[in-house]
Amino acid sequence: MTERLSLLALSRRRLLMAVPAVATAALLTTAVTALAQTAGDPRNGGDISFLIDSLGNTWIPNNSAISSFQGHIWGHVTDKLVYVDADGKVSPWLAESWEQNEQATEFILRLKSGVTFSDGTPLDASAVVANLDIWYAGRRQDGINPIGLFPKTYERSAAVDATTVKVSFKAPTLGFIPTLGYHGSILVSPKTIARPAAEQADLGKTSGSGPYLVQSWKEGDFVKLVKRKDYNWGPPAVGHTGPAFLDTITYKLVSEPSLRVAAVQSGQADVAYNASPQELQSLKNAGFPVATPRYLGFVNGLAINTKLEPYNDVKVRQALQAGINRQEIIDTVYTPDWKLATSFVQSNVPGATDHSKLLAYDPRKAEKLLDEAGWVRGSDGVRRKDGKQLSLTLHSNPYLATSKSVDELIAQQLAKIGWKVFIRAYDVVTYGEKVRFGGPGVPGYEVTRSFIDAGTVASILTDANNGENWFALGESDKTLNELRDKIASAGSTEIRDPLLNELQRYVLEQGYFIPKTQIVQRIYVQSPKLKGEIYNGIAYASYYTATKRK
Amino acid sequence: MARTPAARGNPYLSYAAKRLIQAVVVILLAYVFTFVVVSILPGDPITSVLRDPQNGFSESEIQEIIAAQGLDKPIIIQLWTSLSHFVVGDLGLSMRSSRPVTTLIAEVLPSTLVLAGTGLVVALLLAMVIAYGTQFVPKRFGQGLLRGLPSLSLSVPNFVIGLVLIHAFGFQLGLFRVLEPNSLWATVFAGIALGIPVSAQIAEVLIANLDNESRQEYAAVARGRGLGQMRLFTKHLLKPSSLPVVTVLALTVGELLGGSLITETVFGRTGVGSLVQRSVSTQDLPVLQAIVSLTAVVFVLINLAADLVYPLLDPRVKLLGASKFRPTSADEGSGVSQAVAS
Numbered sequence: 001m002t003e004r005l006s007l008l009a010l011s012r013r014r015l016l017m018a019v020p021a022v023a024t025a026a027l028l029t030t031a032v033t034a035l036a037q038t039a040g041d042p043r044n045g046g047d048i049s050f051l052i053d054s055l056g057n058t059w060i061p062n063n064s065a066i067s068s069f070q071g072h073i074w075g076h077v078t079d080k081l082v083y084v085d086a087d088g089k090v091s092p093w094l095a096e097s098w099e100q101n102e103q104a105t106e107f108i109l110r111l112k113s114g115v116t117f118s119d120g121t122p123l124d125a126s127a128v129v130a131n132l133d134i135w136y137a138g139r140r141q142d143g144i145n146p147i148g149l150f151p152k153t154y155e156r157s158a159a160v161d162a163t164t165v166k167v168s169f170k171a172p173t174l175g176f177i178p179t180l181g182y183h184g185s186i187l188v189s190p191k192t193i194a195r196p197a198a199e200q201a202d203l204g205k206t207s208g209s210g211p212y213l214v215q216s217w218k219e220g221d222f223v224k225l226v227k228r229k230d231y232n233w234g235p236p237a238v239g240h241t242g243p244a245f246l247d248t249i250t251y252k253l254v255s256e257p258s259l260r261v262a263a264v265q266s267g268q269a270d271v272a273y274n275a276s277p278q279e280l281q282s283l284k285n286a287g288f289p290v291a292t293p294r295y296l297g298f299v300n301g302l303a304i305n306t307k308l309e310p311y312n313d314v315k316v317r318q319a320l321q322a323g324i325n326r327q328e329i330i331d332t333v334y335t336p337d338w339k340l341a342t343s344f345v346q347s348n349v350p351g352a353t354d355h356s357k358l359l360a361y362d363p364r365k366a367e368k369l370l371d372e373a374g375w376v377r378g379s380d381g382v383r384r385k386d387g388k389q390l391s392l393t394l395h396s397n398p399y400l401a402t403s404k405s406v407d408e409l410i411a412q413q414l415a416k417i418g419w420k421v422f423i424r425a426y427d428v429v430t431y432g433e434k435v436r437f438g439g440p441g442v443p444g445y446e447v448t449r450s451f452i453d454a455g456t457v458a459s460i461l462t463d464a465n466n467g468e469n470w471f472a473l474g475e476s477d478k479t480l481n482e483l484r485d486k487i488a489s490a491g492s493t494e495i496r497d498p499l500l501n502e503l504q505r506y507v508l509e510q511g512y513f514i515p516k517t518q519i520v521q522r523i524y525v526q527s528p529k530l531k532g533e534i535y536n537g538i539a540y541a542s543y544y545t546a547t548k549r550k
Numbered sequence: 551m552a553r554t555p556a557a558r559g560n561p562y563l564s565y566a567a568k569r570l571i572q573a574v575v576v577i578l579l580a581y582v583f584t585f586v587v588v589s590i591l592p593g594d595p596i597t598s599v600l601r602d603p604q605n606g607f608s609e610s611e612i613q614e615i616i617a618a619q620g621l622d623k624p625i626i627i628q629l630w631t632s633l634s635h636f637v638v639g640d641l642g643l644s645m646r647s648s649r650p651v652t653t654l655i656a657e658v659l660p661s662t663l664v665l666a667g668t669g670l671v672v673a674l675l676l677a678m679v680i681a682y683g684t685q686f687v688p689k690r691f692g693q694g695l696l697r698g699l700p701s702l703s704l705s706v707p708n709f710v711i712g713l714v715l716i717h718a719f720g721f722q723l724g725l726f727r728v729l730e731p732n733s734l735w736a737t738v739f740a741g742i743a744l745g746i747p748v749s750a751q752i753a754e755v756l757i758a759n760l761d762n763e764s765r766q767e768y769a770a771v772a773r774g775r776g777l778g779q780m781r782l783f784t785k786h787l788l789k790p791s792s793l794p795v796v797t798v799l800a801l802t803v804g805e806l807l808g809g810s811l812i813t814e815t816v817f818g819r820t821g822v823g824s825l826v827q828r829s830v831s832t833q834d835l836p837v838l839q840a841i842v843s844l845t846a847v848v849f850v851l852i853n854l855a856a857d858l859v860y861p862l863l864d865p866r867v868k869l870l871g872a873s874k875f876r877p878t879s880a881d882e883g884s885g886v887s888q889a890v891a892s
Contacts, residue, residue, distance in 0.1 A: 432601035
């Protein structure tokens with residue numbers, strides 16, 4: 001029945017579909033070979049629509065590349081120097097090879113030749129230098145932000161020749177190469193970079209080197225991408241390097257989640273982004289593929305403010321760590337697609353180790369710890385010490401739709417061992433204003449953060465070198481500082497991995513970070529006709545390799 | 551206000567000059583009011599983007615960027631900067647998207663004009679059918695029902711009408727698809743949802759005027775000379791009773807603009823309404839100010855036009871009498887500010 005309906009809708013859609021006929025970019029000689037490769041390929045053709053809940057704020061590349069929404073478009077319009085897959089494996093892309101010195105302070109990148117931006121500019125060493133410079137520094141006066149997670153140790157880069165770039169750092173930076181595959185590190189044409197912010201904000205004028213071009217767009221409405229026919233430099237890791245197969249991809253804003261899913265179910269659209277987890281099982285049963293890829297990054301959890309009483313007491317933090325039933329969160333709020341946290345970084349991050357023992361649900365241990373710390377249960381079941389209630393205020397994260405439901409469940413779990421939990425749910429603007437790491441009245445800051453390289457983790461945790469000081473420890477924890485400095489100066493992963501393992505154990509043991517679950521921030525429901533999409537290390541879907549059954 | 555010598559001799563000119571100065575004051579007040587209200591609210595679009603946890607900016611970096619943008623200056627200085635640009639017609643850049651405000655508004659205006667136009671046509675047609683119907687439908691065949699329609703349609707909020715229309719004609723009958731809000735049928739039904747409440751006011755005025763005119767002596771004389779109801783209506787009653795609609799039309803501009811904000815959201819159209827919604831949720835001050843000020847300008851101009859055209863249409867109108875009881879654009883300015891603030 002549904003099958004027949006969707007076929008009807010599809011034929012009607014095909015009738016309604018306007019045939020795009022735009023060819024602005026001058027075709028280069030590579031086009032001929034590329035065309036020859038895929039001409040007559042039965043997989044060619046097809047148009048898909050992707051329904052999304054937001055299209056973000058601005059299209060300035062630096063300010064929007066990391067957006068959970070706009071990142072989808074950038075992933076098709078631009079390329080990166082290296083490719084990072086879902087397991088964090090780094091492989092060559094526009095940088096065909098690279099070398100580093102012993103201390104990891106100098107890197108040489110060797111570029112693929114013959115790559116061009118859609119405005120005709122060659123993607124050569126000088127173009128890469130221009131990109132590295134703006135990622136690091138931005139242009140603050142002009143409203144162009146730096147890329148937040150780009151190594152702050154960056155010193156300079158120079159074009160040795162047309163395909164060789166030399167990059168220097170002020171200190172060892174082992175994370176540099178993986179960071180090049182991070183979603184912020186998108187290569188755009190030097191001509192685009194030279195433009196003022198107001199022009200960079202016009203998506204139609206931005207040139208990347210990706211397999212798709214922006215054909216048309218309207219702010220807050222849609223972005224329509226069309227295949228670039230002379231594209232011939234896809235990442236070898238995805239098993240295809242020629243032009244994409246699908247003709248067009250249309251990202252359309254539909255703010256109501258049930259409407260997005262209903263449109264895919266009725267065959268009016270191909271992908272619905274961010275469906276609610278509760279709907280996934282019935283969609284799967286109805287034969288709609290559902291993807292819940294995890295990005296490389298921190299798990300979803302709380303960074304505890306150790307300046308705030310009673311969380312300056314390690315026993316209270318450890319009680320909190322043991323008093324949360326993480327399996328129940330997955331069983332109640334999520335589906336089996338979600339995974340238990342095994343550390344405070346996602347388990348697919350290279351260098352992540354398994355610390356499940358430290359995260360086991362043990363209410364008796366939690367009660368014992370609270371007793372030892374002097375928190376005594378009153379007649380109402382709430383623990384008190386010196387007349388103060390044992391309370392916890394959770395600020396649900398507006399960037400994660402399920403955050404409030406998880407907090408409500410945690411409130412019930414903690415109530416059993418004598419905690420009084422308050423939940424605050426703010427909108428994005430208010431949240432950004434009131435809720436900070438270590439902020440007053442914020443005992444725990446809920447983390448939703450991706451990163452490409454675990455080496456950047458340690459430097460975030462304290463306040464040295466502009467770190468974010470997640471636990472409000474400053475420089476007070478000697479062990480943490482020592483681990484941070486050793487990890488930062490490690491010149492190879494062999495030296496670094498044991499240190500990372502030690503860092504994970506220590507942070508969880510001290511109750512500095514309280515994981516909830518491994519995070520899935522991007523949920524995809526798609527039409528069974530669409531096949532072959534690939535999810536990268538940041539859990540964005542790439543339709544570069546996808547095909548659609550007619 | 552000191553009168554200019556030229557205006558002193560001509561009451562019409564002095565009245566026009568007064569209205570013009572009023573209008574400018576209203577627009578400036580609307581501008582300052584919006585600025586102050588939005589500035590008092592916590593947060594701003596730039597920091598809310600910077601604080602996106604994916605960015606990983608530290609507090610000191612965020613402060614640096616804010617300072618570079620001049621957002622840490624006192625409100626009064628920021629207001630002065632923005633006002634001095636506004637006065638010379640420079641609407642500046644959107645804080646949220648960094649694109650020129652004029653571009654943003656130009657992108658969404660056509661869609662809203664089409665919607666408002668459709669709504670206006672629907673409202674006029676509906677009002678005419680109802681009002682002229684009251685003149686022809688006999689009392690025992692439901693004239694009372696027709697007379698009750700305007701107050702009924704005025705009391706149903708237009709998002710309810712919109713949702714009912716979407717459900718009935720979109721989902722049930724499949725006349726339009728929710729994903730294509732700009733298709734012909736979707737636009738027509740959005741126009742209907744917008745036009746129904748607006749039609750009520752026009753219909754009320756028309757009915758009152760028709761009743762009034764048909765009680766006049768000249769109508770009685772015409773009837774006495776054996777003129778049929780149809781002839782009487784078309785030849786004598788239609789024009790004089792339809793004139794006040796010009797005034798009401800000027801007033802419904804506000805209704806149409808306010809209503810289109812809601813209707814656009816319900817029907818998923820991308821227009822001025824959705825731009826306002828996006829700008830409010832991110833506190834995009836330059837865009838909000840431009841829209842509020844432009845709305846004030848439009849409203850003032852249309853009311854001014856109505857005032858100036860009216861005497862030409864109906865010689866019976868006394869020049870200064872008309873202005874006494876017509877609401878000024880000040881009411882509208884506050885109405886928009888309320889809509890924006892809510």
